[in-house]
Amino acid sequence: MGDEVTDYFENYLEKDSLFRNKAVLSSNHLPEEIKHRDDQLNQVAKIIAPCLRNEKPSNLFVYGKTGTGKTLAIKHTKDKLEKIAETKKIPLKIIYLNCKLKRIADTEYRLVAELARHFGKNIPATGLPTDEVYNIFFKALESDTKQIILVILDEIDQLIRKAGDEIIYNLTRINSELKNTQISIIGISNDLLFVNNLDPRVRSSLSEEELIFPPYNALQIQDILRARARDAFKEGCIDAGVIEKCSAFAAREHGDARRALELLRVSGELAERNNQERIRIEHLDEAEEKIERDRIIDAVKSQPKQFQAVLYSLLSIMQNKKEPLFTGEIYEQYKQFCPDAGLRPLTQRRVSDIIAELDMLGVINAKVISKGRFGRTREISTPLSSSIKVKMMKLTKDELSA
DNA sequence: CACCGTTCAGTTGAACTAAGCAACGGAATTCGG
DNA sequence: GAATTCCGTTGCTTAGTTCAACTGAACGGTGGA
Incomplete structure (x- = not known):
């Protein structure tokens, strides 16, 4: 028995991996080039560009189904913006927060505490009044020179459902209370309808600008998968039709590119684990089941x-x-x-x-x-x-x- | 047969409570002179 | 006598509890055809 394992390990070492760079397929990988989202990228750029001139950009509200590249597009723009701001010495701070993560930003208190932490303040998990946390945050923001803060709230619908919409109102309040610091909010949501049950004031201030990310169609997903697969896998280890089937799967599920990528990655892992040299279509089916299982087990575990x-x-x-x-x-x-x-x-x-x-x-x-x-x-x-x-x-x- | 009030087994919202935490301030302790 | 540590108090968040109002369609009764 033990020999079998040893053999396996030895084989494993000798064998070439199918992957060239697996990270490319992970959902939080930021590719150089974002395909089929030119319109949206341009729009985002247009909307938030004013912060480079030290003016407060409009608040932006982005929505679209999961895996339509919202987060990707925003993060991409964030990186570029940060780079430019750094080289040109523009006082700009961008904070990205995912509101869905429990115990990080799913209540008003925790959100503001987390924001304050980004400014080097230490805020305890409990014990302080929320007002106090706001005060600490305000103090941290206060500065003699003009600066712009861009807060990106991913999955903002989750936050507001749990904690009410006053948070947004309070955050925008900062703008009138602080002279030199201006704060803009970029909200990202999967739920298209969620704006409807928002306080009208909050609603109008949050979505000064709106941007919709439509689902990708099958061809676009194919395109994306091909590009990523080229970087992720070694040459010629994908059977014909795998990419096509993979994107067809995903297109059926409201054009979720994230899912397609995951499917491809897991298929690759499965193929590798079974000592195969190429990824076959069968691996896709197997992968689909595995993904579902892992997702649920992870969810339950936590x-x-x-x-x-x-x-x-x-x-x-x-x-x-x-x-x-x-x-x-x-x-x-x-x-x-x-x-x-x-x-x-x-x-x-x-x-x-x-x-x-x-x-x-x-x-x-x-x-x-x-x-x-x-x-x-x-x-x-x-x-x-x-x-x-x-x-x-x-x-x-x-x-x-x- | 169609219509209508009743009824049940949870759902849902709101107010409340306990547990855990931080800050505050006064009391007790320590320390150097 | 001043500085430091300790400890109780107060006020906060959050998860969970208690209370009570609400829900919506099947059941069973009623009346009309």
Whole structure:
């Protein structure tokens, strides 16, 4: 047995990797050239250019589905802008924050604290009044010379849904309170409708300029994939048709380029792992399943114990019962299970919220339905294949007993 | 059969509480002269 | 007597709880054809 492993390692070393540079395929890689987004890039440039002359640019609101290059385009512009600002000694500070990251920027307090940290202030995670944090932030911003701050809030819809829209209002307030510092906000959102339920004042100030990123079509994705694949893989190790199929997959899913890239990367990894010299179409299917599995497992892993306990209960019911499940049964099971895991059971109110959040994560599908005289509940099913379910049961169980 | 009020099992929103943290300020301790 | 450390108090955020209002379609009854 041991020899097999040794052999494998030796083989592994001798064998050439299929990849030339795997990083090119990762979703946070910034390519030199962004394809099929010229219009948007130009627009962004036009809108934020004034900050090079030390004037406050308009606030910008960018939306488009996932994987349409929003973040990429903005980051790209940010880099260029920073470079120019540096060489020309323009006092410009750009801060990029992803509001979706829990515990970083998902409440008003945490957001402002995080902003202040970018200015070298140390802000505790809790204990201070929010006003105080604003004050610290203001102080940090105050300066004798004119300067422009550009705050990029990625996935801003998540932030506002959780913490209300006053944040934006408060941030824009800074402009009137500080003489020499002006702050502009660039909001990025996946949700096209989310602007509609915003306070009109906030709405008009946030979206002084708007920019829409349409989904890529299959041909554009192909183009992008080809370009990246050229850098990422060694010559001639992709079967004909792989790129085409990959982009067709992605185009079907509302033109999500990120997904296409990930698919390609994972296919490459799988091919390599199986000691193949080329990436075949079969690898794509396999990759698709693996991605889904990894995504969900990652999502679950990073959740608190109570989440996992709820999920575990849910899955264990699902083992001996056909879908759909209802909140009541899950709560009962969960209550029974809690002592085993050494957890204090939460109230149903909270569990109800947890189920809603699991739904958001895409681990389960939950829909509120009315069962007529038999009340109202969430109807819960899961999009997962049974192999993932088994894996997840194991995972949650391990995490809970650890 | 169509219409309508009732009913149930959660959902959802709002107000409230406990836990954990930081800052503040006064009391206790230490220290050098 | 001054400087430093310690400790209790106050006021904050956040996760979770409690309370209560709300929901929406199936059930079962009613009346009309």
